[in-house]
Amino acid sequence: MRCIATVSLIVAMPVTAGEVTRSVNAENGLQGWHFTDGDIEIELIQRLPDQTRALLMNHKFSRQVIEQMALSCMFQTIIRNTGQSTTNRVVSIDLTEWRLLHDGKPRKLLMKEALLESWTDADADPAAKLVVRWGMFPTQQEYLPGDYNWGLTAYGIQPGSGFDLDVAWRESGALRRGEIRGIVCAPDVDKLK
Amino acid sequence: MMRTLSTLPQLIMLTLLLCALPVVSQAEQTLTAIPGKVMAPDFNLPDTSGSMHSLSDYRGKVVIINFWTTWCPPCREELPSMNRAWHTIEKEGIAMLAINMGEDEDTIFIFSADYPTDFPVLMDQSGEVIEQWPVKGLPTTYVIAPDGRIAYRAIGSREWDDAGLLDKVRALQQ
Numbered sequence: 001m002r003c004i005a006t007v008s009l010i011v012a013m014p015v016t017a018g019e020v021t022r023s024v025n026a027e028n029g030l031q032g033w034h035f036t037d038g039d040i041e042i043e044l045i046q047r048l049p050d051q052t053r054a055l056l057m058n059h060k061f062s063r064q065v066i067e068q069m070a071l072s073c074m075f076q077t078i079i080r081n082t083g084q085s086t087t088n089r090v091v092s093i094d095l096t097e098w099r100l101l102h103d104g105k106p107r108k109l110l111m112k113e114a115l116l117e118s119w120t121d122a123d124a125d126p127a128a129k130l131v132v133r134w135g136m137f138p139t140q141q142e143y144l145p146g147d148y149n150w151g152l153t154a155y156g157i158q159p160g161s162g163f164d165l166d167v168a169w170r171e172s173g174a175l176r177r178g179e180i181r182g183i184v185c186a187p188d189v190d191k192l193k
Numbered sequence: 194m195m196r197t198l199s200t201l202p203q204l205i206m207l208t209l210l211l212c213a214l215p216v217v218s219q220a221e222q223t224l225t226a227i228p229g230k231v232m233a234p235d236f237n238l239p240d241t242s243g244s245m246h247s248l249s250d251y252r253g254k255v256v257i258i259n260f261w262t263t264w265c266p267p268c269r270e271e272l273p274s275m276n277r278a279w280h281t282i283e284k285e286g287i288a289m290l291a292i293n294m295g296e297d298e299d300t301i302f303i304f305s306a307d308y309p310t311d312f313p314v315l316m317d318q319s320g321e322v323i324e325q326w327p328v329k330g331l332p333t334t335y336v337i338a339p340d341g342r343i344a345y346r347a348i349g350s351r352e353w354d355d356a357g358l359l360d361k362v363r364a365l366q367q
Binding site (some may be wrong): 046055080084085126127130131133134135137138140141143144145146147148149151 | 220221222223225228264265267268294295312318319320323329330331347349351
């Protein structure tokens with residue numbers, strides 16, 4: 001039922017490999033990008049800066065850190081191994097191999113390890129850091145058929161910005177790549193109509 | 194030759210139709226077998242009633258251990274099926290423990306009004322226990338064999354009352 005409520009529009013997107021669709025949530029207008037190729041499925045769903053503020057304000061983060069995270073272009077991210085257990089092919093990801101292309105320049109994603117290391121106890125107390133440690137997507141992970149994970153990925157560009165994303169993964173050890181074009185970060189609240 | 198959908202309304206209708214199918218119940222409910230004899234790290238954690246639970250207390254039993262938080266959507270998604278499964282397997286001597294990561298009793302208590310669980314919910318408030326396990330993301334669930342080794346792992350949510358999945362768990366008792 002959630003699927004019916006969520007998907008109001010699906011448009012084929014140009015890709016270099018794999019298949020990409022874009023969806024728009026009928027209830028809140030948030031956009032999502034869905035990529036499939038071989039045994040991997042990647043889904044990126046816009047996350048409003050206010051959603052991140054709401055999550056972090058429930059924990060002991062400094063105002064500065066809350067704004068840093070809220071304005072870092074977050075996406076709810078789902079990665080799944082859609083293969084069958086009979087094939088038992090392992091899909092593995094390493095987010096440090098992903099690149100976003102923004103304003104003509106390639107950039108790396110923001111990694112939780114670097115963020116956590118950059119914060120003092122005044123920026124985030126140990127319990128608050130657990131939210132980022134476990135709420136952001138694992139930097140490296142292996143998935144067997146049926147496994148999937150949810151988490152936040154952060155792209156470090158302004159709300160409302162657009163970018164293309166080069167994704168990489170390994171399927172039974174072989175490196176594979178794909179591209180998701182025309183992704184747009186969710187706008188901040190002052191830009192919402 | 195395949196006929197292509199040429200209009201947006203047709204595409205939307207097809208999408209809605211596909212989404213209405215009971216995808217979850219048809220999906221294969223996998224458990225990944227862990228090769229070798231990887232022993233489950235022991236812990237000693239309080240449940241939401243204040244009683245202490247050590248994994249070693251459950252030696253000789255099959256134990257399902259689920260790591261979760263209230264703010265993790267797939268964790269919420271699988272809790273009802275875990276509760277249904279527990280009502281079946283409890284009578285068969287299989288234990289189930291949900292280890293909440295980083296939250297306090299009040300948060301879990303409020304959450305349990307919407308997602309009631311009848312099996313013990315343990316609290317790893319400092320996150321020290323989860324760091325000792327090979328967990329990368331939430332939810333992750335392990336099935337521990339009676340000899341204390343990690344027999345199976347599931348990353349992401351599952352329909353825990355799926356008959357095929359539970360048969361794999363039950364088989365560890367033999």
